[in-house]
Structures are given as C-alpha cells and as structure tokens.
Amino acid sequence: MSGTRNKRATAAFVLAAVLPIVLLLLSLNIGAYRIPPKAVFTTIVGAVFPGGASGGPSPYADILFRIRLPRLLLALFAGAALAVSGASLQAIFKNPLVFEFSLGISYGAAFGAALSLVFLGRKVPAQAAAFLFAIIAVLAVLFIAGKAASQVVTILLSGVIVSALFQALLSLVEFFANPYALQSLIFWLMGSLAQAEWKDLGLTLPVIGVGVTVLILLRWRMNVLSLGDDEARALGVNINREKIAVIVLAALTTAAATAVTGVISWVGLIVPHLVRMAVGADNRKVIPLSAAYGACLLIVADDIARSVASFEIPIGILTSVVGIPFFIVLLKKSGKIWL
Amino acid sequence: MIPAKSILPFVLPALAAMTIPAAGGQALSPVTIVDSLGREIVVPGRVERIISLEPEVTRIIVALGEGKRLVGIDFFLRHHDRLFPLVFPSSERLPVVSNQGQDLNYEEAIRLRPDILFSSPSEFRMTESIERKMKRPVVALASMGRFRDLLTEIETLGRILGREERAAELVSFFGSRMGSVRGIGPVRAADAGPSVYLSFWGSLLRTPVSYEPVGAAGGNNLASRLLPSYLGTAGATVSLEQILVWDPEVILVQGNYPPAERQVTVEGILGDPRLASVRAVRDGRVHYTFGFWYWWDPALVLVETAYLARLFHPGSFPNFDLTREGDAIFKEFYGVEGLFSALCRVLECHEWNPE
Numbered sequence: 154m155s156g157t158r159n160k161r162a163t164a165a166f167v168l169a170a171v172l173p174i175v176l177l178l179l180s181l182n183i184g185a186y187r188i189p190p191k192a193v194f195t196t197i198v199g200a201v202f203p204g205g206a207s208g209g210p211s212p213y214a215d216i217l218f219r220i221r222l223p224r225l226l227l228a229l230f231a232g233a234a235l236a237v238s239g240a241s242l243q244a245i246f247k248n249p250l251v252f253e254f255s256l257g258i259s260y261g262a263a264f265g266a267a268l269s270l271v272f273l274g275r276k277v278p279a280q281a282a283a284f285l286f287a288i289i290a291v292l293a294v295l296f297i298a299g300k301a302a303s304q305v306v307t308i309l310l311s312g313v314i315v316s317a318l319f320q321a322l323l324s325l326v327e328f329f330a331n332p333y334a335l336q337s338l339i340f341w342l343m344g345s346l347a348q349a350e351w352k353d354l355g356l357t358l359p360v361i362g363v364g365v366t367v368l369i370l371l372r373w374r375m376n377v378l379s380l381g382d383d384e385a386r387a388l389g390v391n392i393n394r395e396k397i398a399v400i401v402l403a404a405l406t407t408a409a410a411t412a413v414t415g416v417i418s419w420v421g422l423i424v425p426h427l428v429r430m431a432v433g434a435d436n437r438k439v440i441p442l443s444a445a446y447g448a449c450l451l452i453v454a455d456d457i458a459r460s461v462a463s464f465e466i467p468i469g470i471l472t473s474v475v476g477i478p479f480f481i482v483l484l485k486k487s488g489k490i491w492l
Numbered sequence: 493m494i495p496a497k498s499i500l501p502f503v504l505p506a507l508a509a510m511t512i513p514a515a516g517g518q519a520l521s522p523v524t525i526v527d528s529l530g531r532e533i534v535v536p537g538r539v540e541r542i543i544s545l546e547p548e549v550t551r552i553i554v555a556l557g558e559g560k561r562l563v564g565i566d567f568f569l570r571h572h573d574r575l576f577p578l579v580f581p582s583s584e585r586l587p588v589v590s591n592q593g594q595d596l597n598y599e600e601a602i603r604l605r606p607d608i609l610f611s612s613p614s615e616f617r618m619t620e621s622i623e624r625k626m627k628r629p630v631v632a633l634a635s636m637g638r639f640r641d642l643l644t645e646i647e648t649l650g651r652i653l654g655r656e657e658r659a660a661e662l663v664s665f666f667g668s669r670m671g672s673v674r675g676i677g678p679v680r681a682a683d684a685g686p687s688v689y690l691s692f693w694g695s696l697l698r699t700p701v702s703y704e705p706v707g708a709a710g711g712n713n714l715a716s717r718l719l720p721s722y723l724g725t726a727g728a729t730v731s732l733e734q735i736l737v738w739d740p741e742v743i744l745v746q747g748n749y750p751p752a753e754r755q756v757t758v759e760g761i762l763g764d765p766r767l768a769s770v771r772a773v774r775d776g777r778v779h780y781t782f783g784f785w786y787w788w789d790p791a792l793v794l795v796e797t798a799y800l801a802r803l804f805h806p807g808s809f810p811n812f813d814l815t816r817e818g819d820a821i822f823k824e825f826y827g828v829e830g831l832f833s834a835l836c837r838v839l840e841c842h843e844w845n846p847e
Contacts, residue, residue: 185731185734185737186733336693336694336698350766
C-alpha cells in the first residue's frame with residue numbers, strides 16, 4: 154500500500170514539474186484569434202532570440218504577449234496561490250473545510266472592490282481596494298481571535314464573524330449602488346482573468362510568488378503543526394507564531410490573487426483534497442503538489458471559459474458549477490476525507 | 493307625467509357625463525389591452541391615479557401629457573435617472589413606491605389608491621403577486637429594447653389613458669424621424685455600414701447581442717450572432733481576442749452616466765496597448781453613445797439613432813448638430829425647450845461629437 158502510494162507520489166511530482174508548463178504552452182494556442190501552432194512557435198522563438206528565427210506577423214506577437222501570456226500567467230499564479238493557501242490553512246487547522254472564504258478574505262476583497270467600483274469611480278482601482286480590504290479582513294480575524302488565534306474553533310468563528318460583517322457591508326454597498334456600478338460589481342464578483350494586464354501582474358505576481366514559495370518552504374513545519382498542539386510544543390515549535398505566519402502568508406497570496414481575478418471559489422478546497430487522495434496527507438507532498446495542480450486547474454478552467462463558446466463564461470461560475478458536483482462525487486466515492 | 497323640473501337634477505349630470513370627455517379626453521368604458529407578457533387585461537375606463545414601477549412606461553406617460561396622473565414612481569427614476577427630473581420636474585414631489593431592487597412598497601402603494609399599476613415584464617412573478625395583493629389591474633409593459641415593442645407600448649398606453657391621438661402623433665413622429673435616418677445616403681445599403689462593437693454595462697467585455705439603434709443607423713453589431721435572437725437584448729461577455737478577431741471599425745462605449753461614474757472610457761480604450769491593432773482604435777473611431785437606461789427614453793433613443801447615423805456615415809449628414817437635433821426631438825416629445833442640452837451638460841456629450 155505504502156509502495157503504491159510512494160510510486161503515485163513520484164509520478165505526481167514528475168507530472169507536477171512538467172504539466173503546468175506544458176499546459177501553459179498548449180494554452181498559448183487557444184483563443185478566439187486563430188494563430189497556427191507554427192506561428193505561435195516562431196513568434197515565441199522570435200521574441201526570445203530576436204536575432205534568430207523570424208517572429209510571426211505583428212498581430213500574433215501582440216495577441217500572444219499582450220493578451221494570452223499575461224492571462225495564462227495570472228491563471229498559473231492565482232491557481233497556485235488559491236490551492237496552496239487552502240492546503241496550508243487546512244493543514245494548520247486540521248480541518249478539511251477551511252479555505253480562503255473561512256477567514257473572510259474573499260468577502261473582504263469583494264467589499265474593497267465594491268467600495269472602489271461604486272463610490273470611488275476610477276480614483277482607486279478595484280484591485281488595490283480589494284487587496285487592502287482582504288488584508289484588513291484577516292487582521293480583523295486575528296484581532297478578534299486574540300491570544301487564541303491558534304485555536305481552530307476561535308479562528309474559524311472569528312472568520313465567520315468577519316465574513317458575515319463584510320458580506321453585510323457588501324450588501325449595503327450594493328443597496329446604495331447605482332445600476333451602472335452595480336453591473337460592474339456583479340461582473341467583478343463572478344471572477345475573470347479576461348482583463349489581465351502586465352501592469353496588474355507587475356504587482357501581483359511577485360507577492361504571490363513570494364507567498365507561495367515561503368508556504369512551500371514551511372511544509373515541514375505544517376506537518377508538525379498538524380500533529381496537534383502538545384506534540385508540536387514537545388518538538389520545540391512555537392505554535393502561535395508558526396500558525397499566524399502561515400495565516401498571514403496564505404492571506405497575502407490569496408488577497409493578491411483575488412484582487413486581480415475577482416472571486417474564484419472552490420480551487421482552495423478541491424485541489425488539496427484531490428492531492429491528498431492521490432498522495433496522502435503528508436504536507437511535504439501536499440503543499441507543493443497543490444501549487445502545481447492548482448495552477449493546472451485554473452489554466453484548464455480558463456481555457457474552457459474562453460473557448461467553449463464564442464462568448465466568455467466567467468471563470469468563478471465555471472469553477473463552482475463544475476467543481477462542486479465533482480467534489481461531491483469524489484466524497485461519495487471515497488467515503489472519507491483525507492487529512 | 494313626471495315634471496321636467498324634478499328629473500333635471502338627475503338627467504343633466506348624466507348628459508354632461510356622456511358629452512364632456514373625462515380628464516385628458518379619456519374614454520369611460522373599460523379597455524381591454526394585451527400587455528408585454530401576452531396577458532389580456534381589462535383596464536377601467538377612468539384611470540386617474542397611476543403607479544408605475546417601469547421607468548420606460550413612466551417616461552411615455554409624461555410624453556403623452558399625462559404625468560399629472562402619476563401618484564407614485566419607482567426608486568430608479570428618483571435616485572439614478574439624470575434625464576427624468578429635467579423632463580418632469582414635478583416628479584420630485586411624487587412618492588417613491590419601490591426600493592433599490594424595484595420591489596413594491598405595498599403599504600405605500602395602498603395608501604396612494606392607484607387605479608392601475610405598471611410593472612416590468614421581466615419580473616412576471618412580481619406582476620402577478622402585485623395583482624393578487626393590490627386587487628388592481630397590473631400591466632406589465634416594456635419595449636425590452638425593441639423599436640417595434642416601444643411603439644406598441646406607446647399605443648397601448650395611449651389607449652389606457654384615452655390619449656390615442658397623442659400616441660399616434662408620437663408614433664408617427666418616431667417613424668418619420670427614423671425613416672429619415674434610414675433613408676439617407678449609404679445607410680440605405682444594408683452592407684455599407686461599419687462593423688460596430690458595443691461596450692456596455694460598465695465593462696469593456698460586456699456587450700449587448702441586440703442593439704437596434706445601431707442597425708437603424710446603418711451599422712452592423714458584431715455581437716448580434718453570439719446568442720439566439722429570442723434572447724433579445726441579453727448581454728454577452730466576450731474576450732479581448734474576440735474583439736481583435738472582429739476588428740470593429742467603430743467601438744461604442746455606453747456613456748449614459750456622468751463622466752466620473754464611467755468605468756470604461758473612450759480615452760482608456762484608445763490608450764489600451766492590447767487594442768492598438770483594432771481598426772476603431774487606429775482610426776480614432778471610439779465614441780460614447782447613450783445605451784440602455786432601464787430600457788429607453790423614447791426621445792433619447794431617437795436622438796441616439798440620429799447621432800449614430802452621423803457617426804457611421806459622416807458624409808451623409810454634413811450639417812448634423814447633435815444638440816440642435818436633440819432639443820428638437822425632446823421638444824416634440826415633452827414640449828419643453830432645451831431638455832437635451834441640459835442632459836448634455838450632465839453627460840458632457842457635447843464633447844462626443846467627433847467633428
């Protein structure tokens with residue numbers, strides 16, 4: 154049994170190292186504007202080696218580098234961020250149902266975006282406001298939990314309170330919004346990668362990159378934390394400090410992703426569960442694999458969102474509509490939750 | 493024999509009622525109409541007190557000269573419509589009978605004792621619910637973004653209010669103005685118009701699959717085949733790449749809002765490097781237009797169609813003056829001078845005209 158799981162884990166790691174890059178390259182070929190695969194290749198080669206192979210015609214370069222690449226990179230980073238945050242929070246709270254929604258991050262971000270879209274016009278970009286309020290939401294959760302922030306029940310209850318508060322504030326903003334701003338807000342809340350631009354990614358990708366990397370580096374400690382508080386203390390771990398560090402990092406990465414993509418739910422719940430089903434609950438494997446497969450999931454979801462019809466389907470709707478039944482089937486089949 | 497003197501007090505009022513038309517020339521016998529939901533509704537002959545939850549209906553009632561019969565209006569017209577307070581200033585005194593979600597405040601509505609209520613056909617359950625609770629005829633009417641239905645709506649309201657002649661006048665004016673737009677120069681040729689992409693509802697990527705003023709002005713809405721036609725004016729979300737594939741000659745941005753409230757701007761699109769290769773951006777043919785605003789104002793959509801025809805075929809309208817044209821059309825509908833100029837000051841639409 155253990156041998157099978159080890160083989161599966163090795164295969165999963167090999168696949169995780171290759172699959173996101175393969176999917177990204179394949180996805181560069183998908184889009185409403187038809188670009189022959191050969192032209193995609195020559196355009197990329199032409200951009201990497203300007204003096205070498207000739208680049209494709211100019212519209213191809215514009216579409217590949219101004220539209221598709223930023224969008225795919227955002228999908229890659231946001232998928233990794235959401236999945237790693239979910240996996241990390243589930244590990245430290247020893248609770249399989251914790252994810253970014255549980256800490257008020259999503260509703261905090263949504264409220265920030267709503268404030269910007271409804272009351273501030275174009276003075277403060279929705280992304281900046283969403284990021285700010287996602288962080289405020291997490292700080293509020295930590296403040297309410299106080300010294301008991303490392304306790305599962307306390308932090309989850311604080312998350313429920315903060316989520317409820319921001320949800321109510323969001324409703325209040327919606328109530329006072331004029332119909333025009335309300336339409337923008339509803340569109341934002343559905344989640345989309347369609348508007349990805351380099352100027353947004355310049356701020357978002359470094360934050361996500363650092364957050365995800367540090368969380369992956371902390372995967373050993375998450376194993377210790379998931380043993381239980383007494384065991385962790387016996388091994389010399391400062392539980393409060395470690396847990397709060399993980400919470401803050403998870404919040405930062407999720408907030409950075411949500412601020413640009415809008416609300417994309419279920420990735421942080423589904424991916425870690427799938428990974429645990431494949432390789433077991435060892436966080437040394439679960440955390441990095443969640444990053445890779447989260448990235449893959451969002452790239453594929455975005456490919457579907459933009460290619461299944463001549464119009465776009467908001468990716469947040471797609472991840473929910475496809476993800477929830479998929480998750481139910483998996484739970485029913487397995488009959489247990491891996492943690 | 494009954495002395496004439498003794499029956500006069502009864503006969504004279506009866507004769508007067510038969511010969512003197514009711515306020516606004518309204519017929520006294522009940523009128524049967526078919527609303528936008530296809531329901532046959534018997535409307536009382538004397539409709540003096542009206543509650544309207546549908547902004548488009550309210551606007552037409554005012555255009556028919558019967559704004560004085562309104563006893564309650566909806567939340568949107570009071571709080572978000574820039575045009576209606578200019579068209580009908582006394583609406584400021586009318587109570588608002590719905591909330592932000594356009595749900596009816598029943599107690600307020602009952603207090604106002606309406607003879608009839610108008611609701612939105614897109615909320616058919618609400619229409620039936622109001623009818624059950626208010627025990628008054630509730631007529632669901634709206635154009636749903638179709639010219640044909642807008643004209644039917646005007647005629648139906650004319651019948652309900654006993655203002656058939658005025659309704660016919662408006663319909664005729666609408667038709668003749670629309671005909672003059674359609675009949676000029678290259679607009680006649682269906683395939684001569686430019687390809688158009690519409691950015692509506694506060695997003696560059698949200699677009700209506702049907703927007704009749706574009707077709708009437710001789711343009712070709714590129715999104716028109718995205719969704720089945722029975723979905724009417726439904727909005728679709730497209731990708732940036734789809735816009736590049738379409739390569740529209742003209743991009744129109746919904747501008748029916750004060751500049752500070754616009755999430756998508758003409759300047760933003762012209763400066764977006766991702767759209768730099770699009771013909772409309774290269775040629776500087778990115779413009780504001782009015783767009784839906786809880787369906788239409790009948791005068792404004794006529795002005796808009798003329799404005800679009802000018803944009804699409806500048807050579808065919810050498811002397812076009814948006815403000816002058818707009819003021820003339822609004823005068824015909826609402827009988828007030830300078831209405832469109834006043835709206836333009838709010839929307840800054842005097843800067844929209846490219847020439």
